[in-house]
Amino acid sequence: MRNCLIAQSGGPTAAINATLAGIVKANQLNKFYEKIYGALNGLEGIFSLSLVDLTDMSELENEILIQTPASALGSCRYKLKKDNPLDFEKIFAVLDRYDIETMFYIGGNDSMDTVASLDQYAREHAIKGHRFVGCPKTIDNDLMHIDHTPGFGSAAKYIASTALSTWQDYSVYRRREVFILETMGRDAGWLAASACLSGIVDILILPEVAFEKAVFLAEVKRCLEEKNKCYVVVSEGCKYADGTYIAAADSADDSFDHAILGGASGALKNMIIESELSLRVRVLNLSNAQRCSVTDLSKCDISESFELGKYAHSCSTDKSFSGKMVALRRKQQEEYEVEYFTIEADKIANFVRSFPLEWVLPNYRGVSNDALEYMRPLIKGSIKILYEDGLPAYVKPYYLR
Amino acid sequence: MRNCLIAQSGGPTAAINATLAGIVKANQLNKFYEKIYGALNGLEGIFSLSLVDLTDMSELENEILIQTPASALGSCRYKLKKDNPLDFEKIFAVLDRYDIETMFYIGGNDSMDTVASLDQYAREHAIKGHRFVGCPKTIDNDLMHIDHTPGFGSAAKYIASTALSTWQDYSVYRRREVFILETMGRDAGWLAASACLSGIVDILILPEVAFEKAVFLAEVKRCLEEKNKCYVVVSEGCKYADGTYIAAADSADDSFDHAILGGASGALKNMIIESELSLRVRVLNLSNAQRCSVTDLSKCDISESFELGKYAHSCSTDKSFSGKMVALRRKQQEEYEVEYFTIEADKIANFVRSFPLEWVLPNYRGVSNDALEYMRPLIKGSIKILYEDGLPAYVKPYYLR
Numbered sequence: 001m002r003n004c005l006i007a008q009s010g011g012p013t014a015a016i017n018a019t020l021a022g023i024v025k026a027n028q029l030n031k032f033y034e035k036i037y038g039a040l041n042g043l044e045g046i047f048s049l050s051l052v053d054l055t056d057m058s059e060l061e062n063e064i065l066i067q068t069p070a071s072a073l074g075s076c077r078y079k080l081k082k083d084n085p086l087d088f089e090k091i092f093a094v095l096d097r098y099d100i101e102t103m104f105y106i107g108g109n110d111s112m113d114t115v116a117s118l119d120q121y122a123r124e125h126a127i128k129g130h131r132f133v134g135c136p137k138t139i140d141n142d143l144m145h146i147d148h149t150p151g152f153g154s155a156a157k158y159i160a161s162t163a164l165s166t167w168q169d170y171s172v173y174r175r176r177e178v179f180i181l182e183t184m185g186r187d188a189g190w191l192a193a194s195a196c197l198s199g200i201v202d203i204l205i206l207p208e209v210a211f212e213k214a215v216f217l218a219e220v221k222r223c224l225e226e227k228n229k230c231y232v233v234v235s236e237g238c239k240y241a242d243g244t245y246i247a248a249a250d251s252a253d254d255s256f257d258h259a260i261l262g263g264a265s266g267a268l269k270n271m272i273i274e275s276e277l278s279l280r281v282r283v284l285n286l287s288n289a290q291r292c293s294v295t296d297l298s299k300c301d302i303s304e305s306f307e308l309g310k311y312a313h314s315c316s317t318d319k320s321f322s323g324k325m326v327a328l329r330r331k332q333q334e335e336y337e338v339e340y341f342t343i344e345a346d347k348i349a350n351f352v353r354s355f356p357l358e359w360v361l362p363n364y365r366g367v368s369n370d371a372l373e374y375m376r377p378l379i380k381g382s383i384k385i386l387y388e389d390g391l392p393a394y395v396k397p398y399y400l401r
Numbered sequence: 402m403r404n405c406l407i408a409q410s411g412g413p414t415a416a417i418n419a420t421l422a423g424i425v426k427a428n429q430l431n432k433f434y435e436k437i438y439g440a441l442n443g444l445e446g447i448f449s450l451s452l453v454d455l456t457d458m459s460e461l462e463n464e465i466l467i468q469t470p471a472s473a474l475g476s477c478r479y480k481l482k483k484d485n486p487l488d489f490e491k492i493f494a495v496l497d498r499y500d501i502e503t504m505f506y507i508g509g510n511d512s513m514d515t516v517a518s519l520d521q522y523a524r525e526h527a528i529k530g531h532r533f534v535g536c537p538k539t540i541d542n543d544l545m546h547i548d549h550t551p552g553f554g555s556a557a558k559y560i561a562s563t564a565l566s567t568w569q570d571y572s573v574y575r576r577r578e579v580f581i582l583e584t585m586g587r588d589a590g591w592l593a594a595s596a597c598l599s600g601i602v603d604i605l606i607l608p609e610v611a612f613e614k615a616v617f618l619a620e621v622k623r624c625l626e627e628k629n630k631c632y633v634v635v636s637e638g639c640k641y642a643d644g645t646y647i648a649a650a651d652s653a654d655d656s657f658d659h660a661i662l663g664g665a666s667g668a669l670k671n672m673i674i675e676s677e678l679s680l681r682v683r684v685l686n687l688s689n690a691q692r693c694s695v696t697d698l699s700k701c702d703i704s705e706s707f708e709l710g711k712y713a714h715s716c717s718t719d720k721s722f723s724g725k726m727v728a729l730r731r732k733q734q735e736e737y738e739v740e741y742f743t744i745e746a747d748k749i750a751n752f753v754r755s756f757p758l759e760w761v762l763p764n765y766r767g768v769s770n771d772a773l774e775y776m777r778p779l780i781k782g783s784i785k786i787l788y789e790d791g792l793p794a795y796v797k798p799y800y801l802r
Contacts, residue, residue, distance in 0.1 A: 074572075171801070
């Protein structure tokens with residue numbers, strides 16, 4: 001019996017630890033690996049031999065891990081240097097040293113690129129005995145070939161719930177007022193669109209639709225004339241037709257060449273103030289809170305994320321299984337249900353799935369019923385949260401122990 | 402049997418409707434008023450005769466009302482013109498017209514000023530037959546003579562929970578990073594201090610302590626040198642020694658001469674970037690979300706807010722009871738328990754209770770154990786939330802029906 005290793009990478013979500021917990025639990029129920037190692041801070045932990053032993057995680061720790069937001073193993077944005085074999089050699093040396101049969105990598109499309117590259121390197125160099133399995137996660141819901149991504153449902157539930165609550169709040173005064181909610185999502189509008197599940201969004205600005213200031217202001221004016229109020233939701237990645245973000249990037253690019261976004265709501269606020277449509281404009285940029293809120297976890301999301309972990313473990317017992325990502329798709333039937341399948345990691349890597357244009361209503365008026373029907377099951381159900389002194393109980397991050 | 406009228410005023414909270422529900426429920430259990438009217442948008446609804454009948458609210462509506470954030474009756478910031486009898490004459494005419502024996506006013510210190518003024522006007526003009534009862538609410542926890550204010554516990558729970566979650570989130574990368582969380586609270590630091598219940602706050606900036614940029618930056622530097630991370634919590638109302646806010650007010654004053662605050666976190670971020678202590682500074686301004694989050698409701702807060710409503714109803718059956726506010730105090734005993742009492746509304750009006758300086762640790766290092774022990778019981782317990790399609794069920798605001 002050999003060992004396995006799990007690492008987490010990319011931006012954390014509120015569900016990424018459920019997948020980790022699922023892999024660990026699956027091995028306890030159906031022992032295939034002697035030891036389960038966790039690498040701290042993704043690839044960095046492999047390079048630095050910073051590993052923890054997760055094999056005998058207690059039932060209680062597993063339960064609390066499931067409800068703990070953000071990567072409990074830590075994360076990294078380190079990108080493999082593909083044209084330089086040094087990174088690969090180092091990784092395979094560590095896998096040999098710890099007798100790792102399978103490496104599970106939980107992450108987004110950059111992480112699937114890592115899975116595909118490691119698998120390809122092994123094949124090209126005829127290295128036997130190590131296999132690579134990807135588990136998806138991203139709140140952005142922008143991975144190809146998967147019905148939706150683990151982490152999206154909980155973020156969507158938090159966003160829609162916050163939209164509903166802040167709408168109740170900003171509505172109480174009769175005065176003219178605009179509220180602007182800003183979500184993450186990079187170049188995909190899924191998260192912003194999820195706010196429409198609340199039923200209160202007047203104007204929705206997605207990255208998929210080129211931003212036109214005049215149309216936007218005309219819509220704000222129409223809402224204010226109709227009811228003195230206007231609730232706007234904007235995605236951080238919104239752009240003008242020429243591709244420039246409506247928010248000036250507020251910092252340098254990160255090492256993945258993703259622009260660090262944020263500030264679209266402030267830009268819209270300034271447009272409204274300058275146009276004198278309303279003097280009162282409240283802004284809420286959900287920032288990191290949208291990917292780590294635990295009291296709004298979606299039961300659907302957490303269950304599926306956990307199951308994907310178990311499924312990944314199960315797939316990995318097939319000795320020819322490598323270079324693939326586990327995924328889920330919706331069954332073609334009335335009632336919502338998913339089935340799990342696998343797909344080559346290189347079909348996921350470096351692609352982005354946009355929010356479908358056919359689901360976007362004209363003039364920023366939100367999304368179609370088809371979009372709502374797609375999203376609604378994903379935010380269904382709540383999980384019972386364990387508390388400690390009035391706050392959700394979390395495992396202490398392994399990288400800080 | 403005569404009638405009563407309830408109105409809500411000032412900034413909404415997540416618990417203000419629990420008090421409304423408590424008054425209605427008390428009258429159903431122990432009928433004293435023939436009809437319970439709700440005035441829409443506070444005093445404005447009285448002036449415009451916009452009233453709703455709440456007498457026979459269903460059990461289900463009462464339950465959902467309890468978990469509905471923000472003033473379901475709407476709010477206003479209208480301030481009585483004390484030197485002009487016209488406002489008073491109008492109000493008393495409406496009270497006569499609807500045979501209102503008791504007017505309940507749920508609000509903060511400005512609202513208690515209204516209660517005191519109406520009572521005083523009645524006495525000075527020998528107007529009989531109308532009585533005025535105040536019910537406290539404010540997330541700011543800044544009312545005098547009350548152990549804590551309804552609404553504070555839930556806001557504190559949300560803030561501490563968000564601090565804990567975002568700390569888990571920003572910690573996952575090893576890179577140098579500062580996180581800044583901004584809370585409301587106007588000139589009182591209670592809300593910002595509540596973040597310390599999470600146990601992860603490195604630096605806490607309160608309005609009660611004059612801000613010194615050099616000390617702040619030295620503390621940030623110390624944290625970053627120690628662990629490459631620094632979690633800062635700042636109250637919107639933080640000021641330099643000369644009284645100027647560290648955030649430039651971003652809009653005009655409101656009609657109560659309260660500055661509209663917000664932006665302290667951005668100011669701190671700029672200081673850190675300019676000083677080159679860290680290039681990566683994430684900001685989360687909780688904005689309105691902190692006063693309307695429902696999935697983080699504190700059971701202690703909601704139960705007490707509901708009980709205060711029932712207690713107000715009970716007190717009001719005494720025909721000499723007027724010009725007072727219902728309140729609560731902590732019993733002098735080991736285990737947390739409160740008792741209810743009443744106090745003259747004019748002892749509350751226009752005073753602000755600051756966060757005690759003896760609870761503040763030097764060099765912005767947070768609050769003492771005494772402070773934590775004071776706050777801890779207030780965030781205890783969660784209530785079972787009723788959901789609809791994956792989102793918390795709310796009553797439709799009465800002012801939009």
